[in-house]
Each structure stands twice: as C-alpha cells, then as structure tokens.
Amino acid sequence: MFARVAIIITVYLFTCFTPAVYAQNAKKILFINSYHQGYAWSDGIIEGVRSVLDNPTLKTQFKQGLKLEMIEMDTKRNHDEQFRQKAALRVKNKIESFQPDVVIAADDNASRYVIKAYYQDSDLPFVFCGLNWDSSIYGFPYKNVTGMEEVSLLPQVLNHLKTYAKNKKSIGFIAGNAETSRKELKYHHKLFNIQYDKVYFVNSFAQWKEKYLQLQDEVDMLMMLNHAGINDWDIEAAKHFVEKNTQIPSGTMNKWDMPYAMLGITKIAQEQGRWAAHASLKIIQGIKPREIAITQNTEGKLILNMRIVNKLGIHIALPLLRIATFVK
Secondary structure (H helix, E strand, C coil): CHHHHHHHCCEEEEECCCCCCCCCCCEEEEEEECCCCCCHHHHHHHHHHHHHHCCCCHHHHCCCCEEEEEEECCCCCCCCHHHHHHHHHHHHHHHHHHCCCEEEEECHHHHHHHHHHHCCCCCCCEEEEEEECCHHHHCCCCCCEEEEEECCCHHHHHHHHHHHCCCCCCEEEEEECCHHHHHHHHHHHHHHCCCCCEEEEECCHHHHHHHHHHHHHHCCEEEECCCCCCCCCCHHHHHHHHHHHCCCCEEECCHHHHHHCCEEEEECHHHHHHHHHHHHHHHHCCCCHHHCCCEECCCEEEEECHHHHHHHCCCCCHHHHHHCEECC
C-alpha cells in the first residue's frame, strides 16, 4: 500500500509570470496540499493563491520572477498513520530539493506532519492556512510560522438571526452526537464566548425530531450543526419535517445543512489562499513571519432557504437578497 505514495503525492508545477525557462534567481514558493486535487475546499484555496500570484502587477515588484510548485499529501482519502508520515517525508524531500523561499501549508495535516515534525523554529518560513480553529495545538506561533486559522462564521450567523427573532435572547443548539460537533461547541464558547441556553446532541432521527420540536418552544433562535452521528438521517423527511414545524429563525455554517435551516453563512476557501499568498509575498520581500500576526477568516457566503423564510413570514431586505444564494 505504501508504495502507492510516490504516485499519489503529486507535484504540480505552475508558472506565475516567470517565462517557461525560469530565471535562476526566481523567488520560489512551495504549496503543500494536505488533501488532493478535486477536493473542493483545497481547490478553492489553490484558486485563491493563484488569483494573487497571477496578478500582472507583481511583475514590477518581482522582476526576477516567481516560481510556484504544489505537492499533495492526499491525507483526506488516506487515514493510515504510516501513510501520512511517509507523505510528510516526501514533502520534506521536496522542500530540500526545491529549496523554496517560503512554504504555504494548507489544512491541518501539513502543519501537524510537516511543520511541527520537521521545521519548528527553523530558518525556512511557513504560512499555514485552512487550519481548523486553534493553531496553538501545534505549538504555533513559531518564529518561522504565521497563518490564517479557519473558524466558523458563527457571530455573523447569530447577528442575522437576532434581526429576525422575536425576543432576540435565548439560543438553542442541536447536532448529531459526534465528536466533531462537541469540539465545535467547545470552540463556540472558547473563541466567541457564546453560551447556549439549550444544547442537544442526538443519536437518532426520531430523537432529532423530538428535540427540534422542543426547541421551538424553549428558545428564540436555533443553531443547527452537522447531523453526522445520526445514522438513520432521512434527507427528504427532515426537509418536510422542518418546513412543517419550524417556528423560530434557524441558522447554520454548513452548506449541507441548509435544507433544514433558514439561513447560513459559509466559509470561503479562496480567502484562505489569498491571505496566504499575500503573506508569502511579504515574507519574500523581507518581513519575518513572526511580524505577521496569525489571523482568522472573516469572509462568508450568505445562503437563504426561502421555503423556511416564507413559512416564518420573514421579510428579507432587498440588498441581502441581491447578494445571497438560495437553496433549491
């Protein structure tokens, strides 16, 4: 199985504005993709990176040229620990042969298996992006590391819900009984100081319906998280149940939960890539990673479920309707 690593860990070569025959003194950026080409989130980050590095105005700033290469770890499809460690070693070998001026590390596993394992406080600068919630779990910041953490846009969602809730006070939370949902709840409190008045983790679709009905009377607005952990989840039945029984505004940060929520604000992967590319250019120009503060994403895409909006008799302002996307 491990022999497949050489095939799976693909290296992509991109020219930014450097000619096909690269100038010997071109500045070099290596992009580590924790996952794989075709995974929508990773592809979005790469799109963001390219949108910055392909900007023609950079020609005047970097006359020697920029050279970007990308390498995949493929750890979204491969969970085996030995596979991931071998993937990290191949990335390390690529770094040693390519000798980049700066490395962009996308998503958690590049930070965990590459930066933390081999490059803590080294001379090589790293910019992470798409790192979930809290970079301190990897010991960041190091002197050679900065980046953008990936957090949910919970405060923005709640601000919208408060606009439409009748009493604007109490907030409920419902999710499948999964470790990822419990972790997210912890960070809602830790990062945003959000205290929910009612919290339910459920194991079955029947239990989810029971608690959903209770919440309509217990709170003024409702946050709906991932239904992972509910093994008998029924998509169509859930849609019909919500549209029939919803009485309070509900929100989510997950696109896949939008059939059951009134509104959502989802993260934009391209923001992570754009920020990482801009930070990398600053580092190439002489700014040290430790001089660039670790930050968090703020951009979001507003999604509306008009079936639920109409059921609640809520009026959405025209400017919001113009920028929103809609659940089909």
